[in-house]
Amino acid sequence: MKLLTFRQGERLALGIKTDRGILPVPDREGMDAGHTVKQLIEKGEAGLDELNRLLDEAAGKGVEYLNEAELDLGPCVPGPGKIVCVGLNYRKHAEESNMDIPKHPILFNKYNNSLAGHGDRIALPADSDQVDYEAELAIVIGRTAKNVSKENALDYVFGYCAANDLSARDLQFRSQQWLLGKSLDGFCPLGPYLVTADEVGNPNDLNIRCMVNGEMRQQSNTSDMIFHCDDIVSYISRYMTLAPGDVILTGTPEGVVLGYPEAERVWLKDGDEVTVEIEGLGRLRNVMVAEET
Template identity: 60%
Template sequence: MKLLTFIENKKYNLGVHTEDGEGILDIAAAAAAFEGAEGVPLTVQEVIEGGLAALDKLRAFVEAVLSSDGHHAFIRPESALTLGPCVTHPNKIICVGLNYRKHAEETNAAIPLYPILFNKFNNTLAGHGEDIPLPKVSSEVDYEAELVIVIGKQAKYVAKEDALSHVFGYCNANDLSARDLQLRTPQWLTGKSCDKFSPLGPYLVTADEVGNPNELSIKCIVNGEVRQGSNTSDMIFNCEEIVSYISQYMTLVPGDIILTGTPEGVVLGKPAEERVYLQPGDVVSIEIEKLGSITNTMVAEG
């Protein structure tokens, strides 16, 4: 199932992508019109926090609506919607640095013995199609295509073998990075946490639909040119290892998101004289197999 968030009347609303390509089913509008909609989750956060019971309830409701004669009244064209981040209220945004072997090599970094963790905050969230302001205080903003793990069940001291059973689903992210700010100190926080530096989406795809997250093609496309082209199989620490490792040190809760690292091809990985960082007007798309593509345009801040 592919879930998304769209913004209407300054509120986040839940939409479900229809498999036949009709468009997006507006869950709140359908629930207001159909009998038997009691308990159907109306936001993506309610689906995640409600676990399997909420997901099953939503699936059954969607099937009932789409099989009804009047369902077209609740289908919205995706292109007409203003999308928000596909996960709206993460308790934690955890990121893994230098987690692709070839990316570590291109930046002349040692292969990590343990996952390198850092964090972002909710101010970095953005949706598909949203403009991303390039901070006035940076001239070196870089793109980073990343697979995101979305936690669906509380996880603490989880074994690798059981880790993926705690995952709700996956989505695309652009882990935008102001390199001049990031590398100013040993801590990367400043360069990673500028406003809207974590566009997520367009869809949150449930784990059953994705299958093995460790064998997905991943791309970053800038102004029509493929800059990053790799596969999640190049990860140094795979998805189950990441979830298990983080759960040894903190309790992961439903809605937490984990950005799993970026492959080779970033601007920072080029020789200094060839580095051209993102500029206003640049259009950046992150595309991961089975997850769709999220596109954002860079604009001057303010």
């Protein structure tokens, strides 16, 4: 099942992607999609059963479906409790960065201010001229996970989505902590869809790529990960409890601007369109714009 969130005025609504268009999920008790998505994930199979019943009922009622192209999409996972990211997790990316292959996952975080949706315009910070793209597979946790084994780790996953771990490299490397360059407003687009795990299949074998203005910059497969999705969920759960709705960005493949020889680096600029595409998860597209000062 493919789910998305879309903006209705000041609120977010939840929708299901179908062959007929987007079926809106009715609000319950006045709650918006930020609550609805979290509740849905917490319900697990029971929540998905409710949505399947909604689809069956809609099929016989002549329900009006929405045109996806006309919707203003929000991040497909609004308000996660945690956004945990993994650095240097593709072998070829580590090699292009002249970094040793990590012995353990390198973890950092983003905050909710960095969330953005498909189609959002992302402001480039005025005091940075080294903004980079990073196409990434994101894991969305489905149930509380603490000290889970690698063998059982994927049982705790609700679904997956495409992400762009945008990074202002000059701000990122001002200090040994990467936070500043990673958590700028809008620097974590998620979407367009949250795709349930049963529909994705094996997350460790998905084609992933990134285009800038239609030019291919990254093209790889999640099989090149150093630490695969099950490794990552299991490892993080040893040290912090993962809750339903938490998001894990699993790292980016080779081809980022930082990996080019210095004389060939062309950083993102005003007007650039960045598209992240992952097999089965859709295309996440955003346009970079100069920050208003």
